Amino acid sequence: MQYPLPIARLIDSFMKLPGIGEKTATRLAFYAMDMPKEDVQEFSQALTDVKEKLRQCSVCGNITEQDPCAICSNPARDQSTIMVVEEAKDVMAFENMGEYDGLYHVLHGVLSPMDGIGPEQINIKSLIVRLQKNDAVKEVILALNSTPEGESTAMYISRLIKPAGLKVTRLAAGLAVGSDIEYANLITLKRAVQGRTEL
């Protein structure tokens, strides 16, 4: 005997999410069934909305309800700096930090030839076009993850845009604040020593 069809379908849907197997999906589906009706309706509506109401900003690629996004259309932001990030989530991380008031460019991925992701599959071309069109930009910060793919994507973009006379920077690498030297990996330690600053 199988679960009644509606619950079997909900279990299947939960199983499509990352890190959720059959047992967890079953637990979540039964939990959802016992949730207040309004909560379930909100959940259902939120899923539809996230697909229908959100789009990518045509300027920077960030996720937004209106186009261009709130950051691109805000004249008070520093128009001379563009921070290049991998994902829309990274924009939120820097916005929550609260110290950066320039613009962004979201790549939606990194170069990864092993997975068939070349420069055409991510948002690089629109960055080049944006820089060509816009003389106000003086600095591009490559805020990509400290992974092999992130580093090589940063190198690739840097080589493309540096000839135009732009200042191209990347985030400082070193020890995470609060972390132990003992547990740091070798490359992190090496970077921390190379990038040491005077007190």
Added chain:
Amino acid sequence: MQYPLPIARLIDSFMKLPGIGEKTATRLAFYAMDMPKEDVQEFSQALTDVKEKLRQCSVCGNITEQDPCAICSNPARDQSTIMVVEEAKDVMAFENMGEYDGLYHVLHGVLSPMDGIGPEQINIKSLIVRLQKNDAVKEVILALNSTPEGESTAMYISRLIKPAGLKVTRLAAGLAVGSDIEYANLITLKRAVQGRTEL
């Protein structure tokens, strides 16, 4: 700055599920946003359906699309035995086992005075009414979890229905198949010795 409203709402909805905190909810919401449109629509529909199309069987309390449920309305099942379980999930577990072909009664909980759950809060009254109306039932199997609440609920029901001359049984307690004696807790070991069977 906050996430765009649709995604913030979806994160909130995911956070209402058990064991899902803010970081996981954010990860799941962004993942859902990148899922194929049909998958998201199915997910959204499954949530609505599970709330709207499923109800409790008026006879046994099991979760079902039609009332009475497929088990209660199947005349080929052994009408002389009712297995009392805590949750609809337990019915599925026994059905998947495939060796039981009697009827069920789903309590939807166990007695737990500390949490304010008395006999009126769970499906006990309907069991009594069902037994009074139905002479065909000869045995009631109390298949409740081996927890303090499960045990005391079983004792409570047993005391209520035994005077009617019914055979009241509970599941065998002992070592789980494949488990080590070394790691079994004392009560399990005690039960395993008490319930030893001849070879």
